[in-house]
Amino acid sequence: MGSIFNAQQIVNGLQLGSIYALIALGYTMVYGIVRxxxxxxxxxxxxxxxxxxxxxxxxxxxLGGSGLPMAAVTLIVAMAAGSVVAALxxxxxxxxxxxxxxxxxxxxxxxxxxxxxxxxxxxxxxxASFRAFPVLIxxxxxxxxxxxxxxxVVIDLLVAATLMIGLTFLVRKTALGRAMRxxxxxxxxxxxxxxxxxxxxxxxxxxxxxxxxxxxxLAGMTYPRIFPYxxxxxxxxxxxxxxxxxxxxxPGAMLGAYIMGLAETFASAFNSLLGEGIAFAILILVLLVxxxxxxxxxxxxxx
Amino acid sequence: xxxxxxxxVAYGQIVALKDVSFEVPAGKIVTLIGANGAGKTxxxxxxxxxxxxxxxxxxxxxQEVGGMDAHKLVSLGIAHVPExxxxxxxxxxxxxxxxxxxxxxxxAEVRRRxxxxxxxxxxxxxxxGQLGGTLSGGEQQMLAxxxxxxxxxxxxxxxxxxxxxxxxxxxxxxxxxxxINKQGTTVLLVEQNAAExxxxxxxxxxxxxxxxxxxxxxxxVSCDAKVREAYLGV
Ligand SMILES: Nc1ncnc2c1ncn2[C@@H]1O[C@H](COP(=O)(O)OP(=O)(O)OP(=O)(O)O)[C@@H](O)[C@H]1O
Ligand SMILES: [Mg+2]
Numbered sequence: 001m002g003s004i005f006n007a008q009q010i011v012n013g014l015q016l017g018s019i020y021a022l023i024a025l026g027y028t029m030v031y032g033i034v035r036x037x038x039x040x041x042x043x044x045x046x047x048x049x050x051x052x053x054x055x056x057x058x059x060x061x062x063l064g065g066s067g068l069p070m071a072a073v074t075l076i077v078a079m080a081a082g083s084v085v086a087a088l089x090x091x092x093x094x095x096x097x098x099x100x101x102x103x104x105x106x107x108x109x110x111x112x113x114x115x116x117x118x119x120x121x122x123x124x125x126x127x128a129s130f131r132a133f134p135v136l137i138x139x140x141x142x143x144x145x146x147x148x149x150x151x152x153v154v155i156d157l158l159v160a161a162t163l164m165i166g167l168t169f170l171v172r173k174t175a176l177g178r179a180m181r182x183x184x185x186x187x188x189x190x191x192x193x194x195x196x197x198x199x200x201x202x203x204x205x206x207x208x209x210x211x212x213x214x215x216x217x218l219a220g221m222t223y224p225r226i227f228p229y230x231x232x233x234x235x236x237x238x239x240x241x242x243x244x245x246x247x248x249x250x251p252g253a254m255l256g257a258y259i260m261g262l263a264e265t266f267a268s269a270f271n272s273l274l275g276e277g278i279a280f281a282i283l284i285l286v287l288l289v290x291x292x293x294x295x296x297x298x299x300x301x302x303x
Numbered sequence: 304x305x306x307x308x309x310x311x312v313a314y315g316q317i318v319a320l321k322d323v324s325f326e327v328p329a330g331k332i333v334t335l336i337g338a339n340g341a342g343k344t345x346x347x348x349x350x351x352x353x354x355x356x357x358x359x360x361x362x363x364x365x366q367e368v369g370g371m372d373a374h375k376l377v378s379l380g381i382a383h384v385p386e387x388x389x390x391x392x393x394x395x396x397x398x399x400x401x402x403x404x405x406x407x408x409x410x411a412e413v414r415r416r417x418x419x420x421x422x423x424x425x426x427x428x429x430x431x432g433q434l435g436g437t438l439s440g441g442e443q444q445m446l447a448x449x450x451x452x453x454x455x456x457x458x459x460x461x462x463x464x465x466x467x468x469x470x471x472x473x474x475x476x477x478x479x480x481x482x483i484n485k486q487g488t489t490v491l492l493v494e495q496n497a498a499e500x501x502x503x504x505x506x507x508x509x510x511x512x513x514x515x516x517x518x519x520x521x522x523x524v525s526c527d528a529k530v531r532e533a534y535l536g537v
Binding site: 175178179181182185186188189190191192193194195196197 | 351352353372373374377378382383385389390391392393394398401402403405406450454
């Protein structure tokens with residue numbers, strides 16, 4: 001292998017970036033709308049992975065078969081599980097604290113995160129140990145130039161791109177998206193337009209949770225080992241990606257996530273410890289040089 | 304239409320309204336005047352549901368509405384043009400107006416009302432594609448009133464609509480308020496600009512540090528010696 005900046009690394013970086021992007025979007029949307037860093041968000045990702053795992057064995061046992069239709073059903077289950085957990089967290093942990101000092105919500109978020117992790121570790125059919133993620137789709141490898149691309153890369157990129165385009169359309173062009181932008185800018189004014197602000201916040205958690213759930217499935221498929229604490233590091237890195245892009249800014253979260261995925265892949269190729277630490281180096285650098293992030297504006301549209 | 308009795312509202316430890324009572328009869332223009340910090344904005348916010356009362360009652364169309372969520376009151380027929388206009392800065396003028404029609408199921412009706420706004424305020428019509436935050440202060444004020452026209456409703460709450468406007472525009476805004484009232488909308492108007500407000504109002508109330516003190520028909524209140532000295536500067 002010559003340079004570490006070869007085509008293979010770029011492909012791997014984009015693949016990892018896609019997963020980070022799906023997680024980072026939830027962080028940034030929720031921050032944009034309620035100004036809360038939802039530390040439990042990484043756990044929604046984990047829940048998505050386990051939901052996909054469970055759904056696979058359930059469907060396999062009763063219906064048999066695998067391949068693309070099975071993977072699609074599994075994806076829907078993962079997204080549904082992520083959104084249900086996110087919506088429940090919002091409803092029972094964050095909503096009662098909405099008008100309390102921000103620190104209460106932040107501490108609650110950390111508590112919810114630990115609760116989900118310990119709960120999953122304690123559940124007998126899940127347990128604290130690693131589990132091998134089943135093969136949803138047979139892996140196929142294609143040689144293109146110097147790089148080997150697997151169909152998993154294509155799936156990861158396609159799923160992420162589809163969801164991101166869908167989200168962009170939702171936010172820019174639909175009534176719900178308009179309401180989300182309005183709530184992120186001025187809650188009182190949004191209420192005076194007749195918007196049920198709590199419902200819009202609920203939808204935001206639902207969508208963010210669904211994206212995290214999808215990321216959980218993709219991560220399980222791509223790096224096939226799942227465990228109850230698997231959300232912590234990717235969650236943290238995706239959060240840093242959102243900060244890098246400008247927290248609250250949707251295109252920023254996507255950009256930050258792909259930069260993060262590429263940086264981590266290149267750094268890992270150089271030295272695996274460096275790969276693990278690069279995210280935090282980026283965080284410190286952003287906070288020092290450009291705290292509002294790449295696309296964040298001073299009085300940004302925080303969604 | 305609206306009846307407020309012994310209203311008390313607090314922000315944490317700070318009691319902003321101690322005992323506020325007033326009536327807004329259907330079809331009329333009622334004005335609340337008072338010095339800075341008297342509690343005018345707080346009163347309107349309590350009526351539109353943005354603040355929850357500690358005590359007292361707010362009845363709207365015969366129904367107790369104190370403490371009800373603001374978005375529900377919009378459907379019941381209260382439109383509120385808040386202090387500082389609160390235009391959504393990164394939404395276009397058109398999007399701002401479309402949002403104001405959020406509770407209206409019939410989207411053709413929303414478009415009809417938007418056209419009404421455009422004939423009312425040609426300046427707003429010229430700027431439909433512009434971002435709300437880039438409008439001038441006067442244009443933002445027109446858009447804020449325009450949003451309330453789209454929202455519709457039977458009671459219009461206006462918090463200092465003349466704030467920061469040039470005298471010509473002040474006259475224009477007041478003319479529009481009278482026109483909206485003539486079309487059948489009841490108006491509750493808060494103003495620093497007491498002289499103009501008293502001129503168009505049917506009834507007036509004076510608010511002093513959380514209490515309603517002077518009340519009566521607007522022409523009578525404007526003759527009150529205390530009011531003339533404190534709010535009309537004569
Ligand atoms: N969010 C808040 N937190 C704490 N105190 C507040 C808050 N909003 C208003 N107050 C206080 O409540 C009192 C009434 O304020 P309010 O805004 O209703 O006055 P106002 O009559 O509208 O004044 P102005 O003419 O300056 O707009 C003031 O003493 C103000 O400092
Ligand atoms: Mg005020």
